[in-house]
Amino acid sequence: MGPTSMYVTITSDPTWALPPQRLGSRKTKLPETHLKAGSCLYFEGDPVERLYQVKKGVLRLTRLLEDGRRQVIAFGYPTDIVGFPSDGVHHTDCDVLVDACLQPYRRSTLEDGGGDPQLHRDLLQAALREISAMQDHFMMLGRKSALEKVASFLCVLTDRVGQNLGEYKQVDLPMSRGDIADFLGLTTETVSRTLTQLRKNKIIAIDNIHTIIILRPTALLGLSFGDRD
Amino acid sequence: MGPTSMYVTITSDPTWALPPQRLGSRKTKLPETHLKAGSCLYFEGDPVERLYQVKKGVLRLTRLLEDGRRQVIAFGYPTDIVGFPSDGVHHTDCDVLVDACLQPYRRSTLEDGGGDPQLHRDLLQAALREISAMQDHFMMLGRKSALEKVASFLCVLTDRVGQNLGEYKQVDLPMSRGDIADFLGLTTETVSRTLTQLRKNKIIAIDNIHTIIILRPTALLGLSFGDRD
DNA sequence: CGGGTTCTTGACTATCTTCAACGAAAGTGG
DNA sequence: CCACTTTCGTTGAAGATAGTCAAGAACCCG
Numbered sequence: 231m232g233p234t235s236m237y238v239t240i241t242s243d244p245t246w247a248l249p250p251q252r253l254g255s256r257k258t259k260l261p262e263t264h265l266k267a268g269s270c271l272y273f274e275g276d277p278v279e280r281l282y283q284v285k286k287g288v289l290r291l292t293r294l295l296e297d298g299r300r301q302v303i304a305f306g307y308p309t310d311i312v313g314f315p316s317d318g319v320h321h322t323d324c325d326v327l328v329d330a331c332l333q334p335y336r337r338s339t340l341e342d343g344g345g346d347p348q349l350h351r352d353l354l355q356a357a358l359r360e361i362s363a364m365q366d367h368f369m370m371l372g373r374k375s376a377l378e379k380v381a382s383f384l385c386v387l388t389d390r391v392g393q394n395l396g397e398y399k400q401v402d403l404p405m406s407r408g409d410i411a412d413f414l415g416l417t418t419e420t421v422s423r424t425l426t427q428l429r430k431n432k433i434i435a436i437d438n439i440h441t442i443i444i445l446r447p448t449a450l451l452g453l454s455f456g457d458r459d
Numbered sequence: 460m461g462p463t464s465m466y467v468t469i470t471s472d473p474t475w476a477l478p479p480q481r482l483g484s485r486k487t488k489l490p491e492t493h494l495k496a497g498s499c500l501y502f503e504g505d506p507v508e509r510l511y512q513v514k515k516g517v518l519r520l521t522r523l524l525e526d527g528r529r530q531v532i533a534f535g536y537p538t539d540i541v542g543f544p545s546d547g548v549h550h551t552d553c554d555v556l557v558d559a560c561l562q563p564y565r566r567s568t569l570e571d572g573g574g575d576p577q578l579h580r581d582l583l584q585a586a587l588r589e590i591s592a593m594q595d596h597f598m599m600l601g602r603k604s605a606l607e608k609v610a611s612f613l614c615v616l617t618d619r620v621g622q623n624l625g626e627y628k629q630v631d632l633p634m635s636r637g638d639i640a641d642f643l644g645l646t647t648e649t650v651s652r653t654l655t656q657l658r659k660n661k662i663i664a665i666d667n668i669h670t671i672i673i674l675r676p677t678a679l680l681g682l683s684f685g686d687r688d
Numbered sequence: 689c690g691g692g693t694t695c696t697t698g699a700c701t702a703t704c705t706t707c708a709a710c711g712a713a714a715g716t717g718g
Numbered sequence: 719c720c721a722c723t724t725t726c727g728t729t730g731a732a733g734a735t736a737g738t739c740a741a742g743a744a745c746c747c748g
Contacts, residue, residue, distance in 0.1 A: 293594060293595075293598055295602065295684075295685075296684065297684075297685055299602045299685075301597050301601050301602050303594050303597055314587055314590050314591075315587060316587045316588050316590065316591030317588070317591075321591045321594055321595075322594060340583075341580065341583065342576075342580065347571075351570065354569075354570065354583065354586075357583075357586055357587065357590065358543055358544060358545045358586065359545050359546070360590055361543050361545065361550075361586065361589055361590060361593070362543075362546075362550045364590070364593045364594075364597075365522060365532050365550055365551060365593075366522075366550075367597070368522070368530050368532055368593075368596070368597075368600060369522055369524060369528075369530045371597060371600035371601045371644065372530050372600045372641075372643070373524065373528045373529075373530055373644060375703080375704095376703075376704070406727090407726075407727060407728095408726080408727095412601075412602075414601070415600065415601030415602060416705090417704075417705060417706080418726085418727075418728095419704090419705075419706080419727090419729085420703090420704060421727095422727060422728055422729080423728080423729080425728095426728070438713095439712085439713080439726085439727070455525065455526075456524075604735075605735075605736065635694070635695090636694075636695065636696095637694080637695095645736075645737090646736075646737060646738085647694085647695075647696095648695090648697085648736090648737075648738080649735090649736055649737075651695060651697080652697080652736090654696095655696070655697080667745090668694080668695070668744080668745070
């Protein structure tokens with residue numbers, strides 16, 4: 231997947247496979263930012279000074295409704311870019327889930343090039359990929375069942391940051407069940423039950439709360455598309 | 460709301476109120492395109508040659524899952540811009556719901572300026588607004604009830620293209636109930652029943668299938684946020 | 689008109705949520 | 719380092735919301 235925040239979406243688009251590891255040229259590069267888990271990068275409504283490419287760690291982008299309902303918009307993993315402005319301000323909160331290292335870019339680089347045309351192009355492409363990725367996520371939120379959502383989530387995360395263990399795969403879930411629920415439009419209870427169901431069907435194993443072993447990757451992928459279990 | 464496709468989202472962002480009616484300067488402008496209802500502007504997977512600003516009419520952007528499930532991504536109303544590319548191809552289908560007149564722009568204008576910096580900036584801003592609007596729509600799809608979704612939909616559409624009739628308002632729904640359902644992540648039956656419920660509670664009146672009168676705009680807005688009816 | 693599509697309505701069902709309890713894990717202060 | 723507290727995760731039972739299936743009504747188009 232490309233240099234844009236992570237959406238849990240099954241896409242077979244092969245052009246996403248090779249994200250540029252380093253954007254633009256090196257002139258007047260801003261220093262990297264290091265942030266501890268639990269800290270906050272920005273809040274909804276803050277004026278945008280910088281965009282950030284995640285180098286290490288995991289971020290969480292959220293939006294809140296007045297009555298407290300919450301939607302996790304995306305998780306930001308390495309190579310992702312977060313902080314696209316709209317009318318000059320942030321439209322999500324952004325918190326750090328896992329100690330992070332971020333490369334900041336000036337907002338002006340996105341908006342008028344700011345003397346680095348290559349970086350300008352890269353940031354724009356990242357924004358366009360973001361739009362496409364969000365469209366995929368619409369399908370997930372609007373049209374998939376709880377099982378399909380959770381299966382999709384595990385598949386995408388495993389593809390991006392999982393490890394191969396022979397025929398099995400393993401993936402770390404640094405976020406809480408509540409975060410996953412708010413990302414998928416479910417409740418924590420439903421996420422928990424769905425994981426249990428996958429475990430009982432021997433599709434996955436739950437090594438510890440934050441570490442999932444994918445016992446049958448192909449079966450899980452099938453479930454994410456709605457194949458009968 | 461700004462020059463980006465319509466998402467049904469309640470946002471109080473005041474900066475969205477004044478979309479530029481004409482983007483960029485006039486040099487080498489492409490001729491407007493006229494399309495009949497029922498025709499198709501592009502399909503998912505088509506290479507992107509042009510972006511389009513809707514001048515008149517209504518477009519529908521959709522995405523399909525292999526098994527036929529469908530998600531309407533957005534409806535395109537006048538001032539909206541549709542057709543943002545990702546990796547050079549379209550990621551939705553785009554059909555015409557109401558006879559449309561479109562202003563095309565070269566893809567290169569978005570991607571490298573193409574000799575018109577102002578237009579380049581405007582298109583980029585439209586893309587960034589699109590991201591923000593989609594984030595709002597996530598909240599709708601993931602966290603709102605059927606009643607809240609339908610109420611939100613009516614409110615946003617009325618704000619954008621409704622007419623004032625004294626204390627009442629009126630709005631045209633050129634799309635089918637199925638389109639609304641696929642936009643909101645519901646079934647046609649649920650959309651229909653929810654409209655009936657609003658009618659029975661005297662919040663709206665259904666003049667004809669495609670014309671809704673908002674009898675109590677404030678009450679409807681309340682429902683869209685989850686106030687008790 | 690007449691036939692096909694779309695919309696509405698009803699009865700029933702399934703899925704997911706809610707509420708509640710319990711257990712496990714993690715954080716805190718002695 | 720351990721006991722205490724709190725948060726987080728799992729599970730169960732009950733309930734609500736929205737989906738499914740089916741039929742009839744309204745609308746549209748030739």
